[in-house]
Amino acid sequence: xxxxxxxxxxxxxxxxxPAVRGVSLGVAPGxxxxxxxxxxxxxxxxxxxxxxxxxxxxxxxxxxxxxGEDVYEMSFGRLRAVRWATASIVFQGxxxxxxxxxxxxxxxxxxxxxxxxxxxxxAADLRVGxxxxxxxxxxxxxxxxxxxxxxxxxxxxxxxxxxxxKPRLLIADEPTTALDVMVQxxxxxxxxxxxxxxxxxxxxxxxxxxxxxxxCDRVAxxxxxxxVEEGPASVVFDDSRHPYSGALAGAxxxxxxxxxxxxxxxxxGDPPYPGDLPPGCSFHPxxxxxxxxxxxxxxxxxDLGAGRRAACLRAGxxx
Amino acid sequence: xxxxxxxKVGWSIGTLLFVVVFNFFLFRLLPGDPIGLYTRGxxxxxxxxxxxxxxxxxxxxxxFVEYLGNPFASTINSTRFNRPVWDIIGERVWPTVLLxxxxxxVAAVVGVxxxxxxxxxRGSRFDRITTGTxxxxxxxxxxxxxxxxxxxxxxxxxxxxxxxxxxxxxxTAVDTAWHLVLPVTxxxxxxxxxxxxxxxxxxxxxxxxxxxxxxxAKGLREDLVRRRHAVPNALLPTMTLIFLNxxxxxxxxxxxxxxxxxxxxxxxxxxxxxxxDIPLLQAVFLLFSLGVIVFTLLADLLYAVLDxxxxxx
Ligand SMILES: Nc1ncnc2c1ncn2[C@@H]1O[C@H](COP(=O)(O)OP(=O)(O)OP(=O)(O)O)[C@@H](O)[C@H]1O
Ligand code: SF4
Ligand SMILES: [Mg+2]
Numbered sequence: 001x002x003x004x005x006x007x008x009x010x011x012x013x014x015x016x017x018p019a020v021r022g023v024s025l026g027v028a029p030g031x032x033x034x035x036x037x038x039x040x041x042x043x044x045x046x047x048x049x050x051x052x053x054x055x056x057x058x059x060x061x062x063x064x065x066x067x068g069e070d071v072y073e074m075s076f077g078r079l080r081a082v083r084w085a086t087a088s089i090v091f092q093g094x095x096x097x098x099x100x101x102x103x104x105x106x107x108x109x110x111x112x113x114x115x116x117x118x119x120x121x122x123a124a125d126l127r128v129g130x131x132x133x134x135x136x137x138x139x140x141x142x143x144x145x146x147x148x149x150x151x152x153x154x155x156x157x158x159x160x161x162x163x164x165x166k167p168r169l170l171i172a173d174e175p176t177t178a179l180d181v182m183v184q185x186x187x188x189x190x191x192x193x194x195x196x197x198x199x200x201x202x203x204x205x206x207x208x209x210x211x212x213x214x215x216c217d218r219v220a221x222x223x224x225x226x227x228v229e230e231g232p233a234s235v236v237f238d239d240s241r242h243p244y245s246g247a248l249a250g251a252x253x254x255x256x257x258x259x260x261x262x263x264x265x266x267x268x269g270d271p272p273y274p275g276d277l278p279p280g281c282s283f284h285p286x287x288x289x290x291x292x293x294x295x296x297x298x299x300x301x302x303d304l305g306a307g308r309r310a311a312c313l314r315a316g317x318x319x
Numbered sequence: 320x321x322x323x324x325x326x327k328v329g330w331s332i333g334t335l336l337f338v339v340v341f342n343f344f345l346f347r348l349l350p351g352d353p354i355g356l357y358t359r360g361x362x363x364x365x366x367x368x369x370x371x372x373x374x375x376x377x378x379x380x381x382x383f384v385e386y387l388g389n390p391f392a393s394t395i396n397s398t399r400f401n402r403p404v405w406d407i408i409g410e411r412v413w414p415t416v417l418l419x420x421x422x423x424x425v426a427a428v429v430g431v432x433x434x435x436x437x438x439x440x441r442g443s444r445f446d447r448i449t450t451g452t453x454x455x456x457x458x459x460x461x462x463x464x465x466x467x468x469x470x471x472x473x474x475x476x477x478x479x480x481x482x483x484x485x486x487x488x489x490x491t492a493v494d495t496a497w498h499l500v501l502p503v504t505x506x507x508x509x510x511x512x513x514x515x516x517x518x519x520x521x522x523x524x525x526x527x528x529x530x531x532x533x534x535x536a537k538g539l540r541e542d543l544v545r546r547r548h549a550v551p552n553a554l555l556p557t558m559t560l561i562f563l564n565x566x567x568x569x570x571x572x573x574x575x576x577x578x579x580x581x582x583x584x585x586x587x588x589x590x591x592x593x594x595x596d597i598p599l600l601q602a603v604f605l606l607f608s609l610g611v612i613v614f615t616l617l618a619d620l621l622y623a624v625l626d627x628x629x630x631x632x
Binding site: 048051053080081082083084085088089091093096097098099100101102110111114115144145147148161 | 528529530532533534535536537538539540547548551552555625626627628631
């Protein structure tokens with residue numbers, strides 16, 4: 001059974017901004033789900049929605065099931081108990097997510113002392129040291145303030161922080177973006193190791209498809225608040241059924257692959273602003289293979305078999 | 320950190336020097352015959368007048384050097400009280416410190432509390448009422464508030480620091496506290512508005528920060544999110560501004576002290592202006608400027624101590 005299940009999740013920010021429009025996804029323990037998509041397609045909105053962290057003015061539709069329990073039906077007490085202990089988030093933007101006037105050690109120890117009240121201060125400090133070493137930072141950095149660390153070090157602190165209460169679900173929002181290649185490999189190895197050893201469920205949000213391709217079991221590609229393609233990581237980019245996934249993969253061109261003849265490297269134009277979406281398939285203004293029906297017809301995710309889904313009128317045509 | 324402290328102290332010393340120089344020339348630029356002002360209402364022999372004039376007829380550079388030698392010298396005499404100005408100031412400074420200190424303390428505690436409550440629930444009924452009230456209070460001059468208080472609360476003493484015939488330490492202390500109520504209220508009401516709005520604004524600034532989302536994600540209760548994370552961050556700019564304000568607050572007590580005949584520096588300034596008692600005014604102005612400089616320095620140092628981004632650099 002899925003540990004996290006999103007059922008037709010939609011999020012509309014104040015001012016009628018539909019940032020997420022009917023997303024259904026699931027992750028099982030021991031599984032890594034990658035989420036890809038351009039800036040502004042709603043990735044962080046989904047991760048905030050899982051722990052009910054969206055601003056009060058945002059309207060949420062559909063449901064979020066955590067271990068079978070609807071997060072939006074929970075009492076506040078239950079919700080607080082679930083936060084960080086069952087599911088935690090590596091937030092995007094480590095600098096602003098950390099409290100500038102507290103040492104990182106205190107910030108990592110805080111959820112431990114909160115969720116395991118029997119823990120002594122000393123035991124918590126020890127655990128903080130272990131967590132820091134786990135992400136490749138010396139334990140003595142615990143007494144540093146966020147501004148004393150480099151961008152990459154701060155990002156590793158965010159990962160240590162997310163692992164503090166041994167959650168069963170981890171949502172990592174661009175966890176390796178500010179890291180150099182060596183550390184990036186190290187961190188990814190750490191995360192996938194936890195998935196294997198502890199049966200952690202991991203949602204890995206990244207714009208870097210090479211990261212997703214090598215780390216994930218399944219990948220979901222998002223465009224303008226919707227999942228446009230989902231399937232096993234190995235096939236989504238190599239044999240994509242949606243022109244957008246193809247174009248994303250094309251941003252890292254593979255020489256000699258005829259599939260990418262219409263999407264040489266990246267895409268022309270910008271993704272639409274969620275407050276002002278085009279009719280029909282939201283991708284049609286940028287789609288190199290659009291045809292007349294794309295402008296008017298709503299496109300739904302189509303089950304293509306073998307665990308694959310795609311939202312394109314041409315998806316059935318095959319490659 | 321050491322570099323930061325040295326830089327701030329250096330700036331303060333530089334500013335102080337400038338103020339001393341400015342203070343000297345400002346009073347030399349005043350219109351009118353200084354001897355006439357100096358001797359008004361007093362019996363002086365022509366002999367004395369000549370000697371005085373000789374004193375002032377010395378080259379300005381000579382007088383300047385003498386003044387620079389020690390602007391706090393005990394030989395500078397008040398023309399009105401005929402005593403060293405710094406002795407007079409030494410007696411009058413404590414009532415002002417008591418008045419202003421109490422008012423700032425009350426206003427800071429209440430103001431920060433109001434600011435937290437209204438900023439955290441922005442747009443709530445509490446916030447609207449607090450903001451409306453404090454804005455109105457802020458627009459009222461202190462002396463006017465003081466006069467209203469005297470009219471509305473006639474059972475409190477309307478002037479002075481002690482009643483006649485009170486003796487003994489304890490009785491005097493209680494009596495002074497009783498006399499403090501109205502002037503402190505008049506001052507505090509106005510500062511309160513300022514501190515409330517500063518605290519509210521800096522808390523509102525923090526509300527949209529990502530670290531509060533993280534604090535909530537950890538599973539903290541809302542009051543802990545506020546107490547542990549939002550308020551300590553919002554207090555940084557507020558504390559600094561309160562200290563910065565303290566420097567100006569001493570000069571600002573002039574009107575309130577006058578209304579309540581509070582025997583402090585403010586009342587002394589008003590008395591010295593009537594003369595005008597130039598040496599006394601010069602000394603009082605120097606002290607007010609010194610207050611601003613010292614509290615500005617304290618505010619900078621306090622900020623450095625409270626904010627690890629400065630103290631651990
Ligand atoms: N608090 C908010 N109020 C209104 N609109 C918002 C808010 N937060 C995000 N949005 C909008 O919702 C859309 C999705 O934002 P989101 O942060 O989920 O994107 P993202 O996929 O994480 O992008 P990135 O890759 O840049 O992090 C964007 O168009 C953004 O402008
Ligand atoms: S539905 Fe049409 S516009 Fe949309 S991706 Fe498919 S071909 Fe392109
Ligand atoms: Mg994001």
